[in-house]
Amino acid sequence: MDRYRPRYHFTSPRNWMNDPNGPFQLNGEYHLFYQHNPSKPEWGDIHWGHAKSLDLVNWTHLPIGMAPSYELGESHCFSGCSVVNDGEVTLFYTSIGEGERNATTGAQQWMARGKDLRTWHKPGINPVLTLDLHGELQIKDWRDPYVWKSEDGWHMLLGGIQEEKGCSFLYQSDDLERWSFKGTFYKGEEWIWECPHLFRFGDKAVLFYSPSGPVRYLSGTLSGDRFIDVEQHGTVDFGGWEGYYASTGFVDERGRRIVHGWIPEGSRGEEFPVSLDWAGALALPRVVDLKPNGALSMIPVPELETLRGESHSFQDISVEPAPTSTGIHSTSFECLLEIDRQAIAASVLTLSVLASACGKEHTDIHLDPASHSITIDRSNASLLPKVHKTPIEGKLPDVDGAERIRLRIFVDQSIVEVFVDDETCLTTRVYPTLEDSTGIQLRTNIGNSVVSSMQIWEMKAAEIRTE
Ligand code: FRU
Numbered sequence: 010m011d012r013y014r015p016r017y018h019f020t021s022p023r024n025w026m027n028d029p030n031g032p033f034q035l036n037g038e039y040h041l042f043y044q045h046n047p048s049k050p051e052w053g054d055i056h057w058g059h060a061k062s063l064d065l066v067n068w069t070h071l072p073i074g075m076a077p078s079y080e081l082g083e084s085h086c087f088s089g090c091s092v093v094n095d096g097e098v099t100l101f102y103t104s105i106g107e108g109e110r111n112a113t114t115g116a117q118q119w120m121a122r123g124k125d126l127r128t129w130h131k132p133g134i135n136p137v138l139t140l141d142l143h144g145e146l147q148i149k150d151w152r153d154p155y156v157w158k159s160e161d162g163w164h165m166l167l168g169g170i171q172e173e174k175g176c177s178f179l180y181q182s183d184d185l186e187r188w189s190f191k192g193t194f195y196k197g198e199e200w201i202w203e204c205p206h207l208f209r210f211g212d213k214a215v216l217f218y219s220p221s222g223p224v225r226y227l228s229g230t231l232s233g234d235r236f237i238d239v240e241q242h243g244t245v246d247f248g249g250w251e252g253y254y255a256s257t258g259f260v261d262e263r264g265r266r267i268v269h270g271w272i273p274e275g276s277r278g279e280e281f282p283v284s285l286d287w288a289g290a291l292a293l294p295r296v297v298d299l300k301p302n303g304a305l306s307m308i309p310v311p312e313l314e315t316l317r318g319e320s321h322s323f324q325d326i327s328v329e330p331a332p333t334s335t336g337i338h339s340t341s342f343e344c345l346l347e348i349d350r351q352a353i354a355a356s357v358l359t360l361s362v363l364a365s366a367c368g369k370e371h372t373d374i375h376l377d378p379a380s381h382s383i384t385i386d387r388s389n390a391s392l393l394p395k396v397h398k399t400p401i402e403g404k405l406p407d408v409d410g411a412e413r414i415r416l417r418i419f420v421d422q423s424i425v426e427v428f429v430d431d432e433t434c435l436t437t438r439v440y441p442t443l444e445d446s447t448g449i450q451l452r453t454n455i456g457n458s459v460v461s462s463m464q465i466w467e468m469k470a471a472e473i474r475t476e
Contacts, residue, residue: 011285011287012340012422012423013285013422013423013440014287014422014423015290015421015422015423015424016341016421016422016468016469016470016471017066017313017316017341017421017468017469017470017471018272018290018291018292018293018421018424018426019041019060019068019290019291019471020287020289020290020291021043021045021058021070021287021289022070022287022473022475023050023286023287024045024046024047024048024049024050024286024287024288025045025046025049025050025051025052025053025287025288025289026043026044026045026058026271026287026288026289026290026291027043027044027045027052027255027271027273027289028043028044028088028204028254028255028257028271029041029042029043029255029256029257029269029270029271029291030042030043030044030057030088030089030090030100030102030257031057031089031090031091031100031101031102031257032091032257032258032259032267032269033091033092033093033098033259034259034261034262035093035096035098035126035262037063037262038061038062038063039061039062039063039064039065039261040059040060040061040091040098040126041059041060041061041062041068041269041291042057042058042059042060042074042075042091042100043057043058043060043271043291044056044057044058044087044088044271045057045058045073047073050285050286050287050288051288054077054084054085055077055085055086055087055105056073056074056075056076056077056086057073057074057075057086057100057102057129058070058073058074059071059072059073059074059127061126064312064315065267065294065310065312066310066312066313066315066316066471067471067472067473067474068471068472068473068474069473069474069475069476070473070474070475070476071127071476072127072476074100074129075100075102075121075129075131077104078131081131081135082106082107082110083104083105083106083110083119084105084106084107085104085105085112086102086103086104086105086119087102087103087104087105087112087116087152087153088102088103088152088153088203088204088255088257089101089102089103089118089153089154089155090102090154090155090156090206090257090259091259092156092158092163092185094158094185097122097124098122098123098126099120099121099122099185100120100121100122100123100129101118101119101120101137101154101156101165102118102119102120102121102154103116103117103118103119103151103152103153103154104116104117104118104119104135104136105152112150112152113149113150114140114149115140116140116150116151116152117135117136117138117139117140118136118137118138118139118154118165118167119131119135119136119137120132120134120135120137120185120186134186137186137187137188138154138165138167138180138188142180142188142189142190143178143190146171147171147172148169148170148171148176148178149169149170149171150168150169150170150201150203151167151168151169151178152167152168152169152203153167153168153203153204153205154166154167155167155204155205155206155207155257156185157207157209159209161181162181162182162183163181163182163183163184163185164179164180164181165179165180165181165182165188166178166179166180166194166205166206166207166216167180167205168201168202168203168204168205168218168219169202170200170201170202171193171196173200174196174197174198174199174200175197175198175199175200175201175202175203175218175220176193176194176195176196176197176202177193177194177195177197177202177205177216177218178190178192178193178194179191179192179193179194179234181234191234192234194216194234194235194236195216195227195236197218197220199220199221199222200220200221201220201221202218202219202220203218203219203220203221203255204217204218204219204255204256204257205217205218206218206256206257206258207258208258208260208266208297208299209231210298210299212230212231212232213228213229213230213231213299213303214228214229214230214231214236215227215228215297215299215305216228216229216236217245217256217258217268219250219254219255219256221250222249222250223244223245223246223247223248223249223250223253224244224245224246224253224254224255224256224270225242225243225244225245226241226242226243226244226245226305227239227241227242228240228241228243228299228303228304228305229303240302240303241302241303241304241305243304243305244403244404245268245270245305245307245434246270246292246434246435246436247401247402247403247404247433247434247435248272248401248434248435248436248437249401250273251273251275251276251397251437251438252272252273252275252401252435252436252437252438253270253271253272253292253434253436254270254271254273255270255271256268256269256270256271257269257270258297265296265310266296266297266298267294267295267296267297267310268294268295268297268307269291269292269294270291270292270295270436271289271290271291271292272289272290272291272292272424272426272436272438273288273289273438274288274289274438275396275397275423275437275438275439275440276395276396276397277391277393277395277396277440278393278394278395278396290424292426292436293309293310293313293419293426294309294310295307295308295309295310295434296308296309296310296311300432304406304407304432305432306431306432307428307431307432307434308428308431309417309419309428313343316468316469316470316471317343317466317467317468317469318466318467318468318469319466319467320464320465320466320467321335321337321464321465321466322462322463322464323335323460323462323463323464324461324462325459325460325461325462326451326459326460326463327457327458327459328353328358328451328452328453328457328458328459328460329452329453329457330452330453330454330455330456331452332361332364332368332450332451332452333450333451333452334448334449334450335448335449335450335451335463335465337448337449337465338445338447338448338449339420339447339449339465339467340363340420340421340422340446340447341420341421341422341467341468341470342419342420342449342465342466342467342468343417343418343419343420343465343466343468344360344362344416344417344418344420344449344463344464344465344466345415345416345417345418345462345463345464345465346360346414346415346416346417346418346460346462346463347413347414347415347416347460347461347462347463348376348378348413348414348415348416348460348461349412349413349459349461350378350411350412350413350414351412352458352459352460352461353376353378353453353458353459353460354379354458355379355455356453356454356455356456356458357375357376357377357453357454358375358376358377358451358452358453358458358460359373359374359375359376359451359452359453359454360373360374360376360416360418360449360450360451361373361374361448361449361450361451361452362374362418362420362425362448362449363390363420363425363439363441363446363447363448364446364447364448364449364450365441365443365445365446365447365448366445366448367443369389369392369443370389370390370391370392370441370442370443370446371389371390371446371448371450372385372386372387372389372390372425372439372441373385373386373389374386374416374418374425374427376405376414376416376429378405378414381404381405382402382403382404382405383402383403383404383405383416383427383429383433383435384400384401384402384403385400385401385425385427385435385437386400387399387400387401387437387439388400390439390440390441391439391440391441391442392441392442392443393440393442396439396440401435401436401437403427403429403433403434403435404433405429405433406429406430406431406432406433411430413461414429414430415429415430416428416429419468421468423438423439423440424436424437424438425437425438425439449465451463
């Protein structure tokens with residue numbers, strides 16, 4: 010058994026996975042695709058893996074959804090989306106080949122359709138969009154279609170680089186087959202934008218993008234073909250591109266806006282003792298919403314609570330500078346901490362997880378309300394000499410007058426995923442080596458603090474089937 014393999018975060022049955030692609034729900038069934046190399050635990054020969062679920066928690070792996078059409082010059086099926094139109098599902102993705110069809114200057118956008126939701130057929134009209142659409146405009150790294158419907162037809166966003174800046178570009182179609190270019194939707198400050206996707210909330214919208222760094226969002230107003238009046242520019246997850254990347258979203262049949270994101274393997278150096286036959290996972294699916302001030306709220310899908318097993322509750326815990334063990338040992342759990350701001354005052358509260366009895370290994374989550382920060386400190390997370398130890402630092406939500414901070418921490422073997430209230434998320438990988446790096450402890454930097462309540466649930470493994 011591979012100790013680092015997550016038990017309730019989605020993984021491919023074997024070999025490599027990266028971005029989530031084309032999620033949708035139809036007749037109650039959730040479908041999810043993902044960037045997948047079927048033959049190696051490393052990036053390459055990119056197919057679309059496929060899985061379905063009734064609850065976004067327990068998954069059935071299905072046969073590979075899409076393979077590159079080598080005979081048509083395709084060598085990878087890059088990221089994309091799905092559209093459900095009158096019960097028919099269409100996938101859009103970026104087709105990459107060799108030579109002239111390279112990812113930087115020769116990407117094409119293709120579609121595939123499937124009546125049985127298993128086999129996806131690429132119609133002869135492909136490619137449906139080429140770089141020629143842009144006339145004189147030079148766009149590089151053009152990829153990752155995201156399509157939605159509005160009053161005036163279908164809209165597509167694509168990521169790319171224009172004049173050395175990451176951008177998203179907008180296209181329109183009445184029939185999903187013939188597309189026209191509407192212009193640059195948003196020009197970013199970063200050097201690249203990948204995987205742009207958008208949720209609408211009336212005339213407001215939130216645009217997500219992956220700029221080869223932490224996934225970011227912009228909330229603003231949609232006016233015709235333009236995205237204007239940006240209200241908030243926020244971070245979807247502070248884990249950075251090594252912790253949480255290439256998100257995508259969809260609206261489910263209950264109208265919930267759901268976001269999936271990729272959790273890559275962290276780098277561990279060549280001494281890594283286990284040769285994995287898998288690589289990469291997905292973050293917990295998040296239900297997102299728009300707050301009145303333009304900030305994004307994010308919570309893990311409530312369906313995850315079905316995995317909660319044995320629970321342990323603590324009230325008014327007095328926390329001291331010496332680490333206090335909770336007496337609970339687990340590598341697969343959810344911990345909910347409710348903290349009264351007054352009661353921890355100017356101190357830094359630390360929850361250590363995956364902590365060994367000898368004190369050599371521990372992953373520390375530091376909550377520092379006075380400086381509005383939350384940090385996952387990985388400096389002692391692993392004895393492996395070459396793992397990444399950089400701290401993951403997030404900003405606490407602006408909570409005018411809120412008395413309590415609610416911290417939800419999900420630990421899943423080698424994944425630590427943290428939600429502060431419903432606004433700040435941090436996701437990262439850790440690779441403890443000691444057998445007993447399973448402890449959960451609390452401490453503070455100075456004096457005595459009180460944690461109002463702490464609840465820990467053992468998390469059961471998700472049920473995974475293969476069809
Ligand atoms: C993001 C990304 C996408 C691309 C895919 C290729 O991780 O680079 O832009 O479509 O991965 O696997």
